[in-house]
Amino acid sequence: MYLADEAWPDLEAYFETESLALVPLGSTEQHGPALPEATDHLIAEAFAREAADRTGVLCTPTVNVGVSSHHRQFHGTMWVDAPVFRDYVESFSRNLTYHGIDRLVYVNAHGGNISHLREVGRRLHEDGTAYTIEWMWNDSIPDLVEELFDQPGPHGGPKETSVIQFLRPELVHDDRLEEARDDGFSDVFEESYLRNGSRTFYDAIDNTENGVLGDQTDASAEKGEQLFEAATEQLVELIEWLRARDAEELQPALHV
Ligand SMILES: [Zn+2]
Known part of the structure; x- marks a missing residue:
């Protein structure tokens, strides 16, 4: 269920029985000569929407701009300062609880967001507002990533290239993959x-x-599909685990 497509009476029905929401977050930043700047937010959105379809939980609109100032030297990279990002994410997360949400998964695909999302989750947890966890797709399938690639690269490598080749092949410049490897850090x-x-x-x-x-030349749409399927399964399991928790279980422990 995608929040922005629904009318409020249908969301009312959702909130009567469910209290979980998925929030996709990525970045709009350079991903080298072969991949679109949308790479991270396309990946985050695809995982969140697929897992929402499979489980019936609510998915919110995507946060497309993240903490990316470390890519600012390259044309087009967009970013917000970390405190602004944290406050923005905290604010809309807190406000979702007004409708009855008490648990959130930040479906994330940008490494630069991780520590900030953890910090926001901590704030929401400490005052008992909501239980919020960060999920980064490739961290859920380290063995498969290692099996598929010699040099997956933490940024713009064959791992991300494969997933975009699977999701949005028309956005990948396949004829620049060698150049991406040779002029980068392989x-x-x-x-x-x-x-x-x-x-x-x-x-x-x-x-x-x-x-x-x-090494971007190690990428393929087939590997992308494998990665996408394996990580989606991980996310679905995480959602089912979180969905089954009692509200009290998700509150911070009391002082001893
Ligand atoms: Zn990326």
Whole structure:
């Protein structure tokens, strides 16, 4: 059920029996020479809408612009400052509880949003307003990601390329995948990030000239479909778990 398509009497019926909502969140930011800037919000929206269809829970409109200032050197990247993002997400989440929502899943597809969504979830939980969790699609299927790709890349790699090839193939410049790999940062290991244990950089451009990491030539729509199906199953299970919780269980524990 997609909130924005419904008339209020139909939403009234939903809120009579359900108290869960999914909120898709992504970014509008550079994803290298081959992928659209919409990559993250297209992925988040597709997972949230598919899981909502399979479970019958409510899906809200998508938050398309996130915390992306670390991609600002590349044309077109949009971002909001982190405190503004947190306050905005907190505000509409809090306001959904006015209608009877008491549990939310932030269906997220942008790494830069994670810590901020966790912080918002903490605020809503601490004062007993709602139980809110962040879900990042690729974190739910680490084994499959590892099995499918040598170099999945944390940003704009074959993992995201495959999912967009599956969801919106017309938006992928397949003829630029080699260029994406060769001009980017394709040999990514944890050590390449750290100097004496410290992360010494702030922006994507400090590591990759064209904005992306990983080996994009390893992508395919078939792999995208596999990733999409596997992560959707994970999200559906998470929703069923959350749906089955008693409201009291989701409140913070009392002081000992
Ligand atoms: Zn992305």
